[in-house]
Amino acid sequence: MLFSIKNLHVSIGGKEILKGFNLDVNAGEIHAIMGPNGTGKSTLAAAITGREGYEITEGEIWYKGKNIIDMSAEERANEGIFLSFQYPVEIPGVSIQNFMRTAINAKREYQGLPPVSMVDFLKTMKEKQAMVEITDKLQNRFVNVGFSGGEKKKNEIFQMAMLEPQLAILDETDSGLDIDALRIVANGVNQLHTNDNAFIVITHYQRLLDYIVPDFVHVMYDGRIVKSGDKNLALELEAKGYEWVKGLMG
Amino acid sequence: MDNTDNIPETLKRRILDYGDELLKRKAGEDTAKVTTLRNEALEHFSQNGFPTRKMERWRNSKIIDNLSESYQLYEEQPSHDRKDFCCVIQDFDTEVITMYNGRLADDNILRTLDNGIIIGSSRAAMIQHPDLFDKYFGSCRTDEDNGFYDINTALWQDGFFIFVPANVTAEKPVQIIKLIDNVNNPLIQTRNLIILEENSNLCIVDCDDTMSNNASLVNSFTETVIGENAHLETYKLQNLNNETVFINSNTTKQLKDSSLMSCIISFNGGMIRNNVHVDLDGQGADTQVYGLYLMDKKQHIDNQIRVNHNVSDCNSNERFKGILDDEATAVFNGHVYVAPDAQHTNAYQNNSNIILTSSAKVNTMPFLEIYADDVKCSHGSTIGQLDEEAMFYMRQRGISKANARMLLMYAFAAEISNNIKIDKLQERIDDMIKRRLKGELSSCDTCVFHCNTPKEYNFEIDLSKI
Numbered sequence: 001m002l003f004s005i006k007n008l009h010v011s012i013g014g015k016e017i018l019k020g021f022n023l024d025v026n027a028g029e030i031h032a033i034m035g036p037n038g039t040g041k042s043t044l045a046a047a048i049t050g051r052e053g054y055e056i057t058e059g060e061i062w063y064k065g066k067n068i069i070d071m072s073a074e075e076r077a078n079e080g081i082f083l084s085f086q087y088p089v090e091i092p093g094v095s096i097q098n099f100m101r102t103a104i105n106a107k108r109e110y111q112g113l114p115p116v117s118m119v120d121f122l123k124t125m126k127e128k129q130a131m132v133e134i135t136d137k138l139q140n141r142f143v144n145v146g147f148s149g150g151e152k153k154k155n156e157i158f159q160m161a162m163l164e165p166q167l168a169i170l171d172e173t174d175s176g177l178d179i180d181a182l183r184i185v186a187n188g189v190n191q192l193h194t195n196d197n198a199f200i201v202i203t204h205y206q207r208l209l210d211y212i213v214p215d216f217v218h219v220m221y222d223g224r225i226v227k228s229g230d231k232n233l234a235l236e237l238e239a240k241g242y243e244w245v246k247g248l249m250g
Numbered sequence: 251m252d253n254t255d256n257i258p259e260t261l262k263r264r265i266l267d268y269g270d271e272l273l274k275r276k277a278g279e280d281t282a283k284v285t286t287l288r289n290e291a292l293e294h295f296s297q298n299g300f301p302t303r304k305m306e307r308w309r310n311s312k313i314i315d316n317l318s319e320s321y322q323l324y325e326e327q328p329s330h331d332r333k334d335f336c337c338v339i340q341d342f343d344t345e346v347i348t349m350y351n352g353r354l355a356d357d358n359i360l361r362t363l364d365n366g367i368i369i370g371s372s373r374a375a376m377i378q379h380p381d382l383f384d385k386y387f388g389s390c391r392t393d394e395d396n397g398f399y400d401i402n403t404a405l406w407q408d409g410f411f412i413f414v415p416a417n418v419t420a421e422k423p424v425q426i427i428k429l430i431d432n433v434n435n436p437l438i439q440t441r442n443l444i445i446l447e448e449n450s451n452l453c454i455v456d457c458d459d460t461m462s463n464n465a466s467l468v469n470s471f472t473e474t475v476i477g478e479n480a481h482l483e484t485y486k487l488q489n490l491n492n493e494t495v496f497i498n499s500n501t502t503k504q505l506k507d508s509s510l511m512s513c514i515i516s517f518n519g520g521m522i523r524n525n526v527h528v529d530l531d532g533q534g535a536d537t538q539v540y541g542l543y544l545m546d547k548k549q550h551i552d553n554q555i556r557v558n559h560n561v562s563d564c565n566s567n568e569r570f571k572g573i574l575d576d577e578a579t580a581v582f583n584g585h586v587y588v589a590p591d592a593q594h595t596n597a598y599q600n601n602s603n604i605i606l607t608s609s610a611k612v613n614t615m616p617f618l619e620i621y622a623d624d625v626k627c628s629h630g631s632t633i634g635q636l637d638e639e640a641m642f643y644m645r646q647r648g649i650s651k652a653n654a655r656m657l658l659m660y661a662f663a664a665e666i667s668n669n670i671k672i673d674k675l676q677e678r679i680d681d682m683i684k685r686r687l688k689g690e691l692s693s694c695d696t697c698v699f700h701c702n703t704p705k706e707y708n709f710e711i712d713l714s715k716i
């Protein structure tokens with residue numbers, strides 16, 4: 001199994017947010033997580049990626065045969081875990097090009113490889129930009145600074161394409177996207193999807209799942225998964241709403 | 251308490267005694283104007299002494315509390331080695347002036363270049379060109395009554411002098427390499443005079459370095475007159491040991507359509523005070539004052555920037571940025587004054603700071619004093635930590651914590667160094683900023699500008715083209 005979360009409890013500032021979360025993900029799978037606002041979806045993403053301040057009080061996170069809860073954020077990233085942020089961060093003064101080159105070389109160093117040559121790097125940049133249909137001009141701009149909401153999300157997918165993760169978590173990558181951008185982002189994900197990697201797609205809208213077809217859909221409520229099913233669960237949820245989920249909690 | 255209170259008193263008495271003696275000795279050499287100003291300054295200092303914390307612009311200064319009893323009023327030149335002055339910026343062709351403990355150290359202490367530019371010793375300029383010297387010396391206003399100005403005017407013995415005649419563009423930048431040999435704890439008064447006549451252009455690179463780790467008080471005072479439609483670019487690089495108190499006072503007068511671009515980069519120094527005073531006296535004058543300070547340990551930096559819009563239609567822009575580590579402290583006082591008739595003024599000032607620890611402190615006060623109504627003025631200041639969100643974002647992409655910090659700090663600093671117009675110099679300074687941020691450029695006994703191994707410094711990550 002590529003990735004497995006067992007009985008995860010996470011607190012922020014002493015307040016428990018995740019309350020016994022379980023999830024198993026095999027290579028090649030796409031999992032969708034849906035759930036109401038404030039239920040802990042982004043907290044889950046932060047805990048998986050090793051953000052400080054998210055205290056794991058109980059449970060385990062297994063990835064490629066290792067419990068990663070003591071790994072630093074950068075180590076997890078270099079092991080192939082990627083998060084497309086719900087709110088991508090602006091970094092004034094740092095160009096996308098330099099940011100990506102630094103990130104790629106960090107990963108290569110972690111793998112014991114020499115830094116990427118400038119020629120190869122620029123070539124890859126061009127390819128991946130084309131894939132998510134972002135313009136050349138973007139690469140010399142500062143990371144996310146002055147980007148529109150949609151551009152920020154496309155830029156996340158572009159970075160994902162550059163870094164070729166094995167486990168990618170997309171946290172509401174569809175929110176703020178127009179219909180064309182949604183298709184572009186979904187195409188990007190589908191092109192990157194292989195039998196060796198896996199995706200966890202956090203979303204509020206069933207529509208995204210028409211483009212990125214999940215193998216499993218999980219409904220999350222109050223810090224844990226309350227129902228799992230196939231892609232039809234998303235349709236059922238859309239029809240019945242979260243009141244239905246509350247009822248399931250009983 | 252007694253101890254700290256007494257040092258300025260003792261020092262004051264010694265300075266006054268020394269001043270009396272110096273006045274007698276210099277009587278034959280000084281011009282009439284210099285003699286008069288020396289007398290006035292000494293008298294003023296005897297009445298007012300050193301500034302105190304009660305004074306508005308010294309309230310947050312740590313300098314007065316940190317003066318040393320050991321300062322020697324400096325007379326004899328210690329011997330020095332020419333090779334200390336060699337500059338290693340490749341392909342950086344400059345007209346060099348070297349100074350050692352405040353005195354000209356060139357063989358030819360005052361030289362006239364082909365195009366009529368005169369550069370060298372201010373003392374020699376006073377002796378060889380008394381009329382020119384007297385016309386400008388002491389002609390710039392200062393922003394406040396300040397004992398350090400008095401001490402400098404009373405006791406100065408040398409400094410640098412640069413004169414660019416009308417319609418001349420200096421082909422090469424003038425680089426002033428000033429070394430302080432702190433072995434004897436010198437108290438140094440450097441008095442400099444820069445004159446740009448109308449339609450002239452000049453670039454100055456002004457480097458201050460210390461050679462050992464003893465205490466010293468360097469009290470430098472530079473007067474600059476920028477004539478009509480003349481343009482001056484000046485870069486100051488400060489790299490001093492942790493025991494040095496460095497007072498760097500600059501007072502500039504700008505005439506019609508002139509411009510000043512000043513960039514002060516403070517890499518290191520125990521206590522640094524930069525006084526920058528600009529009088530915009532002619533319409534259409536433009537002044538850009540940039541500063542970057544990277545302080546750590548118990549270092550203290552105090553930037554006092556005063557820009558007077560005395561006439562209409564002038565622009566001013568002040569931007570100071572700093573990164574403070576450990577227990578370092580910074581003070582910023584920006585004061586823009588707009589006179590009643592100075593309509594169509596554009597004035598902008600900003601000070602932003604990153605503090606890396608909870609014990610580093612910043613005191614920032616941008617201030618506008620406006621008496622005209624048709625003006626565009628704004629000011630702002632920030633004090634913050636490294637952006638935690640950005641740190642996590644970068645680490646999530648695999649960038650180490652250390653490199654993520656570096657990237658953020660460098661990006662912050664580069665906003666100032668990007669204004670440097672000479673590419674070679676910018677490269678070199680960026681390199682020094684990186685080294686400084688990595689902690690490799692600490693209290694330098696040899697500045698990287700003069701070190702004997704001019705090796706290109708490679709970062710783990712290449713930040714050069716951010």
Ligand SMILES: Nc1ncnc2c1ncn2[C@@H]1O[C@H](COP(=O)(O)OP(=O)(O)OP(=O)(O)O)[C@@H](O)[C@H]1O
Nearest residue numbers: 012013017035036037038039040041042043044086
């Ligand atoms: N840094 C924090 N400090 C305190 N509380 C936090 C913090 N981050 C999240 N929370 C709280 O944790 C809960 C879960 O938040 P989280 O962002 O994980 O929800 P979410 O499911 O992603 O919601 P949304 O759909 O709105 O994105 C919320 O009640 C939120 O207020």
Ligand SMILES: [Mg+2]
Nearest residue numbers: 041042043086
């Ligand atoms: Mg969320």
